[in-house]
Amino acid sequence: MGGKSKNWIWLVVVFIILMIYPIIFTKPFPRHLLIMIFLYGSMGLAWNIIGGYAGQISLGHAIFFGTGAYTSTLMLMKLGISPWLGMLAGGAVSIGIAFIIGYPCFKLAGHYFAIATIAIGEIAMVCMLNWDWAGSAVGLTLPILPEGFINMEFHTTKAPYYYIAFGFLIVAVLITYGVDRSKLGYYFKAIKGDLDGARSLGINTGRYKFYALALSAFLTSICGSFYAQYVLFIDPDSTFPLILSIILCLVATLGGVGTVWGPVIGAAILIPISEFTRIQFGGGGKGTDLIIYGFLIMIISIYQPFGVIGLAKRFKKKESP
């Protein structure tokens, strides 16, 4: 029990540090960095529910991100509806899309599922590039509205974005924690571990895979809406690309697939690396940052396939045989 209460103390300490962080760091960049970590951490957690717990490797999660970004933006621009409502609507649309994708795709195993999700992601990309009403390839620039919580636009400071993103991360962690400890989580793990075994025990595997995907899609979509409000410009290349889906997968893998804290740790490691290489080497349009990034992805996956949490566990086992 001693170990558990120690963990709680650590969590509280980290929470307090993160709460006062924007007060200490008033410059935009440190805040931006943390916002990105929160955003990708939340999405990594979302991906983790379907990819980590239920074991269905989706490489098309950008669809849900893009759906969230576009739904809330279009509702704001065409109907003048608050992004908060648009965010929920985007989540609902994403669940619908999750159903359309999941119904046929869940019959596919392993690589076939992964490639089917890539294919669907690319179809979505092509459609968005050619859909004039939704801005097509030019993208959408969000209208500049008066600052405020209801409009979810803040022009003078990034601090409110920071707290909103932090809130999302906490919600995502709590949801994952809930899944991890509930019957649902055991069903997911059973599906991942042995599909036929799970089926023979009476688990409706199709339904539970759909639950996992829907939950994952909803969370990813919310992050997409937030991203649109944060950057105030969206286009298909920034919201629907395959690389985004891969990064979500990577964030979860780097930290530890199928664990509560894995994706958060993964984002906390990967996002600073990517932001710093972008700043250091990103200039001049030569893509040096992406060379380093690709190289790191490769090295991490080769040497750390079980993530930081896997490494820590192995280390612990060695210490106490």
Added chain:
Amino acid sequence: MQKGTSMLTPDIILQTVISGILMGCIYALVAVGLCLIWGLMEIVNFAHGEMLMLAMFTSFWAFALYHIDPLLSLPLCMIILFLIGVAVYFIVIRKLLKATFLAQILATFGLGIFLRYLAQFMWSPDFRVIKNPILSGNIGIGGIFVGIPQLVASICCIITFVLLYWFINKTEVGFALLATSEDREAANLMGINSHKMFALGWGIGAACLGVAGALMSNFYYIFPEVGFSFSLIAYVAVALGGFGSIPGSFIAGIIIGVVEFVTGLLIAPAFKYAFVFIIYLLVVFIRPQGLWGRY
């Protein structure tokens, strides 16, 4: 290809289908490398398109620096790509043999990003063409016009394909490859060095790309991101044909070529890849293991 539906005559449709088949042969050759690697060791190479890009650049630089026509630099291209394939196996893939599916995806994807932007860094993102290659111009047969480079490319692809099929199914080394793909442990016990076989598989898979890349450099733009759409098509072709089935990926390649060209003509060029993916999805939903899949 931009002709409206009012101009739709049987000739144009036939023309489009033939162009689709010619392109499909190249897709098939690109896909077969992926298919071979998968059949051998159950790894999907997500850097496949980038290796094709390297092949096209090899051919381009042989032309730009030493004035060797792509047709003549084809063997060179094949050898260089073979070596790249073997190197990739020993540097990256060997460490992933026992890794999870996820780690394999990410590692090869990372390799792809690395190669793509390395090429962009060294050679800039410009679009390049090979000017006045030996193979150029059109040939007309009964009102159907076919580009000579495309025609030669598809014929060479078919020849390569037949050679590959013969190599795998009729030679001793081919048997060893097949045995390793059937059962790695048993093959090891029979004295087949599975690492050698895997390296050979990667080499041959990449050499196929060398052939395809050299032939394509005659009529296709050469730029660092060229691989992306080809790799997507190659995954789809392999999954459509069924992972591990070499004839399957050949036929799937041709189906994809035809679908791409025909929907580009009948519906809209912008959506042609979307239709390729839709056809793929429809097939896998009906037959989850692909058309000729073993699993």
